[in-house]
Structures are given as C-alpha cells and as structure tokens.
Amino acid sequence: MICTSVPRVERLFQYQEIARELRQEILRGEFRHDGRLPSERALGERFQVQRNTIRQALALLESEGQISTEGKRGSFIQIPAANVVKNAFLVSLPGESSPDLVRLNEGFNLAADRAGFTVRRLDTHPDAGHVFDHIPEVDRLAPDTGGVVLWPQNPTDNELLMRLNAVVPLVLVDRRVLGVSADSVRFDDLTGGRIVTNHLLEQGHRRIAFLTDDVFAETVQHRWQGYALAHEEADVPIEATYSHFFHGLHEPYFSTAMRLLLSQGAKSPTAI
Structure with a gap:
C-alpha cells in the first residue's frame, strides 16, 4: 500500500480523555469513601464540557466494567470480586531486536x-502470514497481573486492546492507538526527526528523502513533522517526490524502494 499524502496526527476524542482521567482516579482510590462518582453536572463544570460529553465518558467507563450507573443515584465504581494481590506486570514487546527494546526492558526490570x-x-511480534501483533488475552491473564506495558504495532487489534484496558491498567509504549484511551509513554519523535534532518542539513545535504513503511503510526507522523520543520527553519524547500509513505512494505521490498529512490541520477536525493 502506498500513501502519497502527508500523514495526519490523530487525537483522542474529548470524552475519551475525560474517561482516561476518571479511570486513573478510580485506580488511585479517590472515590473509595462511598464509591460514588461526582454528578454529571459537577463533572461538566470541572472539565468545562457539555453534559452529553460527560455521559459519553461515563458510558465508556461502564462498558469497560469500571463503573455502574444506578439511575438517579448516579454512577458508582465497580468493586472487584476477588481480593488478589496484584504484584506482577506483563511486558508485551515485539521481541528484543533493537537496542531501544533492550534498554527499555532493562529499565523496566530495574524499576x-x-x-x-x-x-x-x-x-x-506477529507470526508469519498474520497481520496483527499478539495482544494479551483477558481470560488468560494471571490473577496477580497488576498492569500491562505494551508496544502496539500497526495495524493492531483495537477491540482486544480495549477489552484489555477495561480490566487492567494498560500503558502503551511509543505510540497511542486511536480509540483506546490508555495512558502512553512516548518518545519525542518530532524533536528526533528535526535533529536528524538538521544534522544532514549541516553536512551540506539539500536533497533529503523521507522513507517509511509504517505511515499510519503516530510516531512516524511526528518524525515527518520534525523533518518538515527542519527544512522550513533552514529555508530549504521539500521536494515532494522525495517523501515516500508506504504501509506494510517489508524486506526485501523496502531495500528495493530505497535503491529506486537513489537511482534517479543527478536528481537523486543525497541522504535518506
């Protein structure tokens, strides 16, 4: 699949952001006194949104099993059926094929x-011939699992992720997933793309290409923004034919695309 337009960054809807904030407050035990959430009116005033947006956020939490709504009495947190000590984390990463993943594992192990x-x-990492990466299945989680750290791939199974997020604290690494209101720890990819491009510009390159095989990843979109920002700041125009946005293009085809990009004679980019 080839995409020719500039990638666009997707953001969570407002009700999803509110649901995420309330979910974290539930996990921190802030409603433990009587288990009751503030009224829709109070939440609307707090978040400065209309009541319908609050209702959407509460409906999302209820669908996840976090709360139950009892008519005019309001919304109450759901008390877990079993009191199991949660003293284990599940770290779900695509192998350890890069130094970044190795260091991430080491840091998490230490903490x-x-x-x-x-x-x-x-x-x-998905099996050969399979599209989606492996997502932990809710009914196979060990009872002592207190949280899941997951590096989502593109594409991924959003439904499984939402089910997982409904029953256990979920933290996404490197990128968010549209429609999944989980917390995320991300790298500063915009600054990274800007630094790399500035380095090439300082070396005298003016024909710099951008090539990716994961166009829908938010991380890639941010890197492209950094690439574009560095060009703008240096007053160097971007040649549209040097930006190639692929999706699902793996080896050896990715290397072939790179060779073709560099085989345009005098008009070839001098750096990628």
Missing part, C-alpha cells in the same frame, strides 16, 4: 525489582 514486582513477558 519493577525496586518496587518488589514480578515481570512476565510476551513477544507481540
């Missing part, structure tokens, strides 16, 4: 060990 938590792992 978990200091806190007295056990770490389990799941390789999310």
Whole structure:
C-alpha cells in the first residue's frame, strides 16, 4: 500500500480523555469513601464540557466494567470480586531486536525489582502470514497481573486492546492507538526527526528523502513533522517526490524502494 499524502496526527476524542482521567482516579482510590462518582453536572463544570460529553465518558467507563450507573443515584465504581494481590506486570514487546527494546526492558526490570514486582513477558511480534501483533488475552491473564506495558504495532487489534484496558491498567509504549484511551509513554519523535534532518542539513545535504513503511503510526507522523520543520527553519524547500509513505512494505521490498529512490541520477536525493 502506498500513501502519497502527508500523514495526519490523530487525537483522542474529548470524552475519551475525560474517561482516561476518571479511570486513573478510580485506580488511585479517590472515590473509595462511598464509591460514588461526582454528578454529571459537577463533572461538566470541572472539565468545562457539555453534559452529553460527560455521559459519553461515563458510558465508556461502564462498558469497560469500571463503573455502574444506578439511575438517579448516579454512577458508582465497580468493586472487584476477588481480593488478589496484584504484584506482577506483563511486558508485551515485539521481541528484543533493537537496542531501544533492550534498554527499555532493562529499565523496566530495574524499576519493577525496586518496587518488589514480578515481570512476565510476551513477544507481540506477529507470526508469519498474520497481520496483527499478539495482544494479551483477558481470560488468560494471571490473577496477580497488576498492569500491562505494551508496544502496539500497526495495524493492531483495537477491540482486544480495549477489552484489555477495561480490566487492567494498560500503558502503551511509543505510540497511542486511536480509540483506546490508555495512558502512553512516548518518545519525542518530532524533536528526533528535526535533529536528524538538521544534522544532514549541516553536512551540506539539500536533497533529503523521507522513507517509511509504517505511515499510519503516530510516531512516524511526528518524525515527518520534525523533518518538515527542519527544512522550513533552514529555508530549504521539500521536494515532494522525495517523501515516500508506504504501509506494510517489508524486506526485501523496502531495500528495493530505497535503491529506486537513489537511482534517479543527478536528481537523486543525497541522504535518506
């Protein structure tokens, strides 16, 4: 699949952002006194939104099993049926094929060990011939699982992610997933793209190409924004034919695309 337009960054809807904030407050035990959430009116005033937006956020939390709505009495948090000590984390990453993943694992192991938590792992890399990466299945989680750290791929199974997020704290690494209101820890890809491009510009390159095989990833979109910003700041125009946005293009075809990009003679880019 080839995309010729500039990628666009997707954002969570307002009700999803509100649901995420309330979900974290529930997990922190802020409504433990009587289990009742503030009224729709109070929440609307707090978040400065219309009541319909609050109702959407509450409906999302109710569909996840976080709360129950009892008519005029309001919304109440759902009390877990079993009191199991949650002292384990599941780290779901696509193998350890890069230094970034190795360092991420080392850092997480150190933090978990200091806190007295056990770490389990799941390789999310998709099997040969399969489109989606492996997402932990809710009914197969160990009872002591206190949270899941997951590096989502593109594409991914949004429905499985939403089900997982409904029953256990979920933190996404590197990128968000549209429609999944989980917390995320991301790299500053815009600054990264800007630094790399500035480095090439400082070396004298003026024909710099941008090539990706994961166009729908938010991380790639931010890197392209950094690439474009560096060109703008240096007053160097971007040649549209040097930006190639692919999706699902893997080796050896990705290397072939790179060779074709560099085989335009005098008009070829001098850096990618």
